[in-house]
Amino acid sequence: MSATDLTDLVRRADVCAVAVADTFRGDGEILANPIGTIAMIGGRLARATWEPDLLMTDGEAGLIANDEATPAKGDRIIETWNPYRRMFDVVWSGRRHVMMGATQVDQHGNQNIAGLGGTPTQPKTQLLGFRGAPGNTINDTTSYFVAAHGPRVFVPKVDVVTGIGYDRAAELGPVAARFHEIRRVVSNLGVFDFETPDHRMRVRSLHPGVTIDEVVEATGFELAIPEDVPTSRLPSPEELRLLSEVIDPAGTRFKEVPDPA
């Protein structure tokens, strides 16, 4: 199969899954803890390919060895019992890279999942709450996955800082923030990082078919844009096989990120 054929066949959700997998590249023997459909699929892909030593959850109380994104209860290969409370031992040890969602994320990598508008004590729209975001971001490498990139998600300043970004980390100073790292933001349009002198969000790559104008339009702040913006890499034939036959045969990833119209 030639590269051209593959480009025609490849679907946006698969590119996202591969971009997520690459986020965990180099992590070694830590807990890869992606939360969400494609995030989990991408994490499983990382382990099934380049990062065989990663540990991953079943979303409940087990760390499992399965490649399937959501194996049936009876099929789970449990490596260790990891009940809710045990998770804090892992989070606070630093042996973890979490990928969370974000209702809002800003140019410094601050994340909000708690509330929109209003005041800190009376949000106009109450969301989930802080959950574990403060503890995740001060202790562990953190990435975000956003399935629908838009200016209401990529905002200049989040309404509530649940997960802390680079400006907050800088205010804390090098000692308090020594475990802080926001590695990537993967969206349905591209991959973003903070590898700029002042740690502002930068376009790392655009998914095939996405233009820089499209991303600028969908982002509520000024992105750092390199002179030559790479295109996100395509899945290899083996990665595509793993995705479609082993990790997500039901195709749940296409529901989270449909192909562009």
Place this chain on the structure above:
Amino acid sequence: MSDETFPQPRDKRLTEDEVVARLSSGSTIGIGGWGSRRKPMSLVRAILRSDLTDLHVVTYGGPEVGMLAAAGKLAKLTFAFVAPDVGPAAVLEPHFRAARQSGKLQCTELDEGMLLLGLQAAAWRVPFLPTRVGLGSDLTLVDPSLKTVRSPYPGPDGGEGEELIAQPAIHLDAALVHLNVADDRGNAAFTGPDLYFDDLLLEAAAQRFVSAERLVPSGELAAAAGDVTRLRVSRLFVDGLVEAPNGAHPTSCDPDYGRDEAFQKTYLGTAKDPALWDAFRSDWLSFATEAEYQAALAARPTEEAAS
């Protein structure tokens, strides 16, 4: 002396309403489980039909928070999240959201781990526990009373000690948890995937109440639990015990039963219209006893239960 008599062991068995009679309005109550998992719902239902009010609930929140809020029982909530389920398809709790957005519900928002530390500090009778968690986030904005503490030991660079969050102890007036099996003295076990924070809630509380799917004689408890490592609640930390089969309904109580999705969906739908909530409360939360509630559940037509 052959006619010498000795005291009997404490009998801790209570009904749901007897537990509620020991609670008071305005008190701080910790509720076990998390999200829509193993919530002590039979005890929550007893609170809902009582005249208790102005409660401060501390919990890894699920539908019990929304029900108590919608029924006007809640004055304050300490939480890290409230969700009838948490996961890829996280659903938000509409009754909780309405209460929160009204500004009438006083809230202490925390990171999940800070809630753990606050309960642990109370259980260990220390005023706070230090943590890195919360530094740099807006938790200090939503809770201006949250303080930091400076380590008296040198920092990792040999310089000044690190500044950390001082998570204050969260003392509970009472804790309510639901477990799978217990003996009649208050020793209890979880047989599902996770104990969650139930033991810690009990240890952080002045009054400690356990409901359980079934009660067995002490001699049969380890066998019923499956393994001694599951005997995680000791009668040291239990004052009252309620036998409550199906007591976590509509939340899950693995491996005894899963969540009643249809029932929960109906409940969540009642936030759209006060009339729907009133009808739901009247239909399902106004029985005089838990037994009547369970009988009404059992009498549901199968198609309704499945819809």
